[in-house]
Amino acid sequence: MSGGPGSSPAVTPGRTPRAAKVLPISGFPEYLPADRIVEQRFLDVIRETFELHGFASIETRSIEPIDRLSSQGEDADKEIYAVSRLGGGEDDSRWGLHFDMTVPFARYVLENAGKLSFPFRRYQIQKAWRGERPQEGRYREFTQADIDVVDVGELAPHFEAEMPLVVADVFGRFPVGDFVIQVNNRKIPEGFYLAIGLDDVIGTLRIIDKLDKIGPVKVAAMLVAAGATTEQAAQCLALASIRTPDLSFVDRVRDLGVSHPILAEGLESLAGVITAGMEHAPGRVVADLRIARGLDYYTGTVYETQLVGHESWGSFCSGGRYDALASDGRTTYPGVGISIGVSRILGLLFGKGLVTASRSTPAAVLVALNTDEERPRSLAVATALRGRGIPCEVAPSAAKLGRQIRYAERRGIPYVWFPDVGDPHGGGDAVKDIRSGEQVAADASTWDCPADDLHASVTRIAQGPDSARSG
Known part of the structure; x- marks a missing residue:
């Protein structure tokens, strides 16, 4: 018997309704907290390195006219995700999600040329979308990190030599292992x-x-x-x-x-x-x-980057010089750029178990809770530590101290803070390094977390002699 409008769904007597099974969408990666820490550290390294080289950050919209996107190669139209409103409208089928950063950047330069200072050095770290078959290291939604230098009319050749130097700095600071940047000129x-x-x-x-x-x-x-x-x-x-x-x-x-x-x-x-x-x-x-580099718009130097020992993965960082990608018919803006496939390289590293984070939370300290009534006291400690730049969290409940310590261990939190427990030489607070077991008296207004423990670190898992590195 079916229910009418507004009625509850039919339920078999004696059984609880089951929710529909939640399934992942292929090609759209979602990381667990520890892997997300690795990704964020990598993005931090990229951003800091790009800025050290004087590149300014921009962000462009996610959609572009489909005719502009599809003009960038014979297979481009097969990769574009079209965007339309469910309600329909005159703009339907006109827009597509960008599948790289180069096309929107060229449009950005043309639209803002009168406001930019040339040569214009920009970096851009954003999501992109590409309709291809998902596989290890290749996704339908992914993050790219690009740098480009664009000038008016002419572009000095030394900018082509600069691109691989920036990339070498990035990967030299992040524990990916040995790498090589391969260069040619079209x-x-x-x-x-x-x-x-x-x-x-x-x-x-x-x-x-x-x-x-x-x-x-x-x-x-x-x-x-x-x-x-x-x-x-x-x-x-x-x-x-x-x-x-x-x-x-x-x-x-x-x-x-x-x-x-x-x-x-x-x-x-x-x-x-x-x-x-x-x-x-x-x-x-x-x-x-x-x-x-098969794309038509490259005209000079081209780059590809590979990990030594993992050449079968192909390139995860590539680019080149282009002389006429951005032009308004009167003025041409030649440029050179290189793109790091952030999701690509991380997916490969995660898939092979080659990198790991030291913990699954940013917290360096867990402030223990003696009783639920004493939560304000523990919160005061946490507030004092946070005010001095030490990431921490308060224990979720006043469980036995052993359980609170195990809570910290499971998340990789290196220190547990005990309010008002004292130490063998007097009262006050104490902090314990749960890795070594060392416990000392401490004051939240003066205690310094060791620099190596202040933030989660990223380590390359050893695959042979001398292959472990941290970043």
């Missing part, structure tokens, strides 16, 4: 392809960009299928095989016996980037001529 393959008779530069670049995924044999077959001769395909692969940590890549390219003005220009530009890397981030920046 003018090198462009000039090379033109010199050997391949006019479809973008198409060839897109095929070469698949080397890591499908290998040289299949790439060669794709090149031939696209119109290259067997010899031309072999020459493309010979160029892509060059990788050096120094300037020797220049001679190795010249040894291939191919010359072109665009090729020469690209070699000179890449040499400047590698020279800066050798001086300011030794061992971190390498010339890798297989790096192509």
